[in-house]
Amino acid sequence: MIRDITIGQYYPADSLIHKLDPRVKLVGTIVYIIALFVIDSYIGYLLAALALLAVIRLSKVPVKFILRGLKPIIAILLFTLVFNLLFTQGDPVFKAGIITITKQGIRLCITMAIRLVLLIIGSSLMTFTTTPNHLTDGLESLMGPLKKVKVPVHEISMMMSIALRFIPILMEETDKIMKAQTARGADFETGGLVKKAKGLIPLLVPLFVSAFRRANDLAMAMEARCYRGGEGRTKMKPLKYTGRDMVSYLVLAVFFAGIIVLNHVDLLMF
Amino acid sequence: MEMVKTEGLVFEYIRRNDEGEVESINRAVDNVDLRINKGDFIAILGHNGSGKSTLAKHINAILTPTEGSVWVGGINTREEEHLWDIRQNAGMVFQNPDNQIIGTVVEEDVGFGAENLGVPTEEIWERVEKSLKAVGMLEYRKHSPNKLSGGQKQRVAIAGIMAMKPQCIVLDEPTAMLDPMGRKEVIETVMELNKKEKVTVILITHYMEEVINADKVFVMDKGKVVMEGTPREIFKEVEQLKRYRLDVPQVTELSYELRKSGLKIPEGILTVDELVKAVCALKKE
Numbered sequence: 001m002i003r004d005i006t007i008g009q010y011y012p013a014d015s016l017i018h019k020l021d022p023r024v025k026l027v028g029t030i031v032y033i034i035a036l037f038v039i040d041s042y043i044g045y046l047l048a049a050l051a052l053l054a055v056i057r058l059s060k061v062p063v064k065f066i067l068r069g070l071k072p073i074i075a076i077l078l079f080t081l082v083f084n085l086l087f088t089q090g091d092p093v094f095k096a097g098i099i100t101i102t103k104q105g106i107r108l109c110i111t112m113a114i115r116l117v118l119l120i121i122g123s124s125l126m127t128f129t130t131t132p133n134h135l136t137d138g139l140e141s142l143m144g145p146l147k148k149v150k151v152p153v154h155e156i157s158m159m160m161s162i163a164l165r166f167i168p169i170l171m172e173e174t175d176k177i178m179k180a181q182t183a184r185g186a187d188f189e190t191g192g193l194v195k196k197a198k199g200l201i202p203l204l205v206p207l208f209v210s211a212f213r214r215a216n217d218l219a220m221a222m223e224a225r226c227y228r229g230g231e232g233r234t235k236m237k238p239l240k241y242t243g244r245d246m247v248s249y250l251v252l253a254v255f256f257a258g259i260i261v262l263n264h265v266d267l268l269m270f
Numbered sequence: 271m272e273m274v275k276t277e278g279l280v281f282e283y284i285r286r287n288d289e290g291e292v293e294s295i296n297r298a299v300d301n302v303d304l305r306i307n308k309g310d311f312i313a314i315l316g317h318n319g320s321g322k323s324t325l326a327k328h329i330n331a332i333l334t335p336t337e338g339s340v341w342v343g344g345i346n347t348r349e350e351e352h353l354w355d356i357r358q359n360a361g362m363v364f365q366n367p368d369n370q371i372i373g374t375v376v377e378e379d380v381g382f383g384a385e386n387l388g389v390p391t392e393e394i395w396e397r398v399e400k401s402l403k404a405v406g407m408l409e410y411r412k413h414s415p416n417k418l419s420g421g422q423k424q425r426v427a428i429a430g431i432m433a434m435k436p437q438c439i440v441l442d443e444p445t446a447m448l449d450p451m452g453r454k455e456v457i458e459t460v461m462e463l464n465k466k467e468k469v470t471v472i473l474i475t476h477y478m479e480e481v482i483n484a485d486k487v488f489v490m491d492k493g494k495v496v497m498e499g500t501p502r503e504i505f506k507e508v509e510q511l512k513r514y515r516l517d518v519p520q521v522t523e524l525s526y527e528l529r530k531s532g533l534k535i536p537e538g539i540l541t542v543d544e545l546v547k548a549v550c551a552l553k554k555e
Contacts, residue, residue, distance in 0.1 A: 133374050165374045168416045214369050221370035224330050224362040225383035225430065226354050236381035236394045 011128040017059035018129045021245045022138025028252050029126045035259045036115050036122075044262045045114050051255055052122055061128050069124045070117070077116055085109045132164045141239050154230030162218070170211060177206050271344075273438050273470045274306040274329055274360070278338035281324055298324040300493035301338070306472065306486075308437065311464045313481035313501075314474045316490035317515040322474045325490070326442045329472065330362040343437060358387060361431030363441045367423035367448075376418075376426055377402065377411040383434040394433070401432035404467065405459050421452025425459050432463065438470040439463070445477060453477070478505075478519045482540045489514060502538040521545050 090104030140157035316322040373379030445453040489497035
């Protein structure tokens, strides 16, 4: 049951987007998110949606697969929309009792929906097309300048990749402990919230103990293999920009410029 | 030349209470003198708590002696400036295969040690390929370690050590958590590395079957080396081994029992073939 949760899902495929440098994808995602909040016109949203569609096509990730990723957030989405629709002040369009729907409310509701959906698809597309390892490599490289202000960038990215490596191992272990405790009469299924939370104690305690033991072993194994931090370390897979990465940066810049221009065009028109 | 040498090696686990006063001292390794030659296949046997793992950790300089000294490739493990040379020179494989694999892809894990040593990128790739080939795991290079069997994981761990080009590998009960098939895989890999790559192997185990092919066997009990010799010399002493709570291989045990009940079977039989020959010889008489 725990195995259904997937973190940082990766969709393996051989596409242009998959081959891009992780730094390009990280910067791209950030720029895209900023763009979504800068956009001030429906044409702008159209451009953003089309751009996203083009990237999806290029990435060869099936649309169905992407839409499945949206399912868990439908509730949050609806919640936000309803709130925005009901509680935005402005010119009333519809009135029934205490419920007032305003023109501004409808507009905000629509833009918010587009924004959220595009934002989630856009950022999940990054994790679909980038392996967790590449992602941490990219983060380490992008945060490189922070080393000058004593941020332990290498250590952070090493911790992230170790965490990713141990997620499946600890999940398997959780399953095992759960079964062992169920065999001893532990009950994880019935009862109210408090009882269920209490029921987790016999699961969490052995899990934590074992996680610490693993951490201890792993630290020793790393030291035995001469790990001594990022200093003087070489990379087996160093990140290198290629022509297509440069082109992607260019496309990204053009996209962002387009968004800004469209904002102004819109203002002139209306 | 000696690969590993210890002289009067003593190690004590000291437990202190909250005030920092010594509560109890547990002498895990007690006055051990070892000489291990280059290129040898050495096995160290011992029951749980005999101090064999503690001894192994001294060879990789994870622990430093309480008393006495350890030299690895002529360097004393107390010299901190040479710590990393020692660890590069004497690689170590641990018991739990899951807890020593760092990479999320097999080849990345194998390259981890070489990365730490600052080896240039192209050379890391060469080393990774060569060591994966040496342990027979080349076809799994792009796989996730989580999907491998225990024996395969240990072979990946061994490849990771080999990529650091050590002269000596210390294996601390590498087969304790494996099934019989995995155990065989790992031991065969290690033996092949010893023969082909001329790596000194120090195998720590409590499975007797694994030490039959060793050049030399040390038996430890309560922190001391109590027996030393070729496997044949060691397994002759069935009763003494039993006193140290160790079992001899099944075949050896059987021939020992047969001899005890009056049959003329030679001492120190290690393999099924040898026993078959001895029994056939009896029939002819």
